[in-house]
Amino acid sequence: MRVSFIGSGNTATQLALALYKKGIRVSQVISASIENATILAQKVNAQAGDKLSGFNAEKTDILLLATTDDKTPKIGAEITDQNRVIVAHTSGSVNMDVLELHKKHGVFYPFLSMQKNIEANFSHTPFLIEGNDEQTVSALKNLAEILSDNIVPANSQQRQMLHLAAIFANNFVNNQLAIAEDILAKNNLSFDLLRPLLADYFAKLQHRLPHELQTGPAVRDDKATIEHHLNILHSFPDYQNIYRLLTNSIQRKAE
Amino acid sequence: MRVSFIGSGNTATQLALALYKKGIRVSQVISASIENATILAQKVNAQAGDKLSGFNAEKTDILLLATTDDKTPKIGAEITDQNRVIVAHTSGSVNMDVLELHKKHGVFYPFLSMQKNIEANFSHTPFLIEGNDEQTVSALKNLAEILSDNIVPANSQQRQMLHLAAIFANNFVNNQLAIAEDILAKNNLSFDLLRPLLADYFAKLQHRLPHELQTGPAVRDDKATIEHHLNILHSFPDYQNIYRLLTNSIQRKAE
Numbered sequence: 212m213r214v215s216f217i218g219s220g221n222t223a224t225q226l227a228l229a230l231y232k233k234g235i236r237v238s239q240v241i242s243a244s245i246e247n248a249t250i251l252a253q254k255v256n257a258q259a260g261d262k263l264s265g266f267n268a269e270k271t272d273i274l275l276l277a278t279t280d281d282k283t284p285k286i287g288a289e290i291t292d293q294n295r296v297i298v299a300h301t302s303g304s305v306n307m308d309v310l311e312l313h314k315k316h317g318v319f320y321p322f323l324s325m326q327k328n329i330e331a332n333f334s335h336t337p338f339l340i341e342g343n344d345e346q347t348v349s350a351l352k353n354l355a356e357i358l359s360d361n362i363v364p365a366n367s368q369q370r371q372m373l374h375l376a377a378i379f380a381n382n383f384v385n386n387q388l389a390i391a392e393d394i395l396a397k398n399n400l401s402f403d404l405l406r407p408l409l410a411d412y413f414a415k416l417q418h419r420l421p422h423e424l425q426t427g428p429a430v431r432d433d434k435a436t437i438e439h440h441l442n443i444l445h446s447f448p449d450y451q452n453i454y455r456l457l458t459n460s461i462q463r464k465a466e
Numbered sequence: 467m468r469v470s471f472i473g474s475g476n477t478a479t480q481l482a483l484a485l486y487k488k489g490i491r492v493s494q495v496i497s498a499s500i501e502n503a504t505i506l507a508q509k510v511n512a513q514a515g516d517k518l519s520g521f522n523a524e525k526t527d528i529l530l531l532a533t534t535d536d537k538t539p540k541i542g543a544e545i546t547d548q549n550r551v552i553v554a555h556t557s558g559s560v561n562m563d564v565l566e567l568h569k570k571h572g573v574f575y576p577f578l579s580m581q582k583n584i585e586a587n588f589s590h591t592p593f594l595i596e597g598n599d600e601q602t603v604s605a606l607k608n609l610a611e612i613l614s615d616n617i618v619p620a621n622s623q624q625r626q627m628l629h630l631a632a633i634f635a636n637n638f639v640n641n642q643l644a645i646a647e648d649i650l651a652k653n654n655l656s657f658d659l660l661r662p663l664l665a666d667y668f669a670k671l672q673h674r675l676p677h678e679l680q681t682g683p684a685v686r687d688d689k690a691t692i693e694h695h696l697n698i699l700h701s702f703p704d705y706q707n708i709y710r711l712l713t714n715s716i717q718r719k720a721e
Contacts, residue, residue, distance in 0.1 A: 372653040380646035382682030383712045389676040391635035398627040421644040427637030457638045
C-alpha cells in the first residue's frame, strides 16, 4: 500500500507521520508551499512537490486530500489519477461527492483535533470511512485499521453531524467554562475553585450519558434561584442572554 | 467541638458523616421529617428531633443549617441559641445576613455536588467560609480544616458568584453535551464517538485555562462553516438559536 498527500498542514502531517511509522510507503507530499511540502516529505522519506500536475498516479494507491475544506472540491477536480488511484479527502464537513470525477473516491476522516507539532495518538481515534464502492470502502478501512481500532463506516450526513456535534461538545463546552472563568476572575476568585467539581463531573461522564447527568436550578425548575441568577447577571448582558436560553433549553428537554 | 444540624438531606448527611468519622461529636439532628432525622442521627450517634424548639444550645458549639435555600432565612429566624452558639448555613446562594439575629453567625459552604447515598470525599473540596466576626470565621475555618485542605474565605457576593459560575461550568456544559448526544442519536451515531475528543480536551484543561483553549469555526471566524452548520440545524430551531448565540459570544470574547 502506497499513500500520497495533498496538503502539509496538521492533518497531513500527523497522518503521514503515523502511517510512515507503521511501515506504510508515503510516495509524494504536494502542497502549495514547497517549503512546507519539503519539511513533511523529508520526515517520511517522500518526494515533495508544489504542483498538482506533479502528482504521479503510478506511484500511489491512495491519495489523501488533507487541505482546508473550501479548497477540497477544486483540488479534487484538478487532480488527474487516470482511474488508477483511490482519491479520498480527510474532512469532517465536505461531501464525498465533490470527488465524484474519480472512479474510486471516498472519505478518510480521523475524528481528532490535531496540531502540527504534537504527535497525534490515533490508537482509539474514530476514523469515519466512506467510499463510492465496496472495494474503496474496504481499502480505506484497511488503511485506517493500521492506525486505529475504532473504524466507523458513516455516510456524508452522519460525518457532518458528528462534526457539528463536536462544536457543541468541545467549542461550546469550552465557551461555558470560559464564561465561568470570567465571572470568577471579575470577583477575584480562581478558576481552580471549579476543578474538583469538574473532575467529579467528568468521572461521572465516563460511564454515563449527558442526558442522565443534568442537575441544577433549570432541571428542577427552581424559579427563585433562576430569577436570582438573572438579577446578579445584570452587568453581563451577554451572559444573561446565554443563561436564559440554556435554562429554557434544559427545561424543554426535561418536559 | 460539638456540632448539630438542622436538615437531613444530602448536605447534612454528608457533612455529619464526614465530621463524625473524624471524631467530632454530633449532638443533634433536627429535621421536619422525624424518620429522616432518625436515620441520620443513628449513623452519627446523635439525638434526633423534628421541632426547632427542641434545639439544645447547651449541647452544641456550632449549629449548621443545611436546609433548602428558601427555608434557611425562616429557620434561621426561629432558632433560639441564647447567644451561645455559632449559627451558620451551608448554602451557596443565601446571604450571611439572613442569620444576623444570632450574635455569632456565618456560612460554611462546601463547594461540591453531594448525594445522600454516595460518600462525599471532602479532602480537597473548597470550603467557602464567612463569619460576622473574626472569632466566628476562625471557628468555622477550624471545623472545615478537619475535612479539607482547601479553605477559602469569601464574602456573600463571591460565594454567590462561584455558585453562578458553577451553573455555567457544570449545568450548561452538561447541556451542550446533551445536545451533542441528541444530534448524534438522531443520526444513528453513538455518543462514544465523542469520548476520545472529550478526554483529550479535559487532559488539556488540567493545566490550562479555558480562555486559552478556544478552538473551532467561531474563534477563527470561518463564516462558511458557521453558515453551513446553521443550515443543517434548520430542523432543530432550539439548537440553531444556541449555535448562533454561543458563536457570537465566542467571537465577542476574541475581539
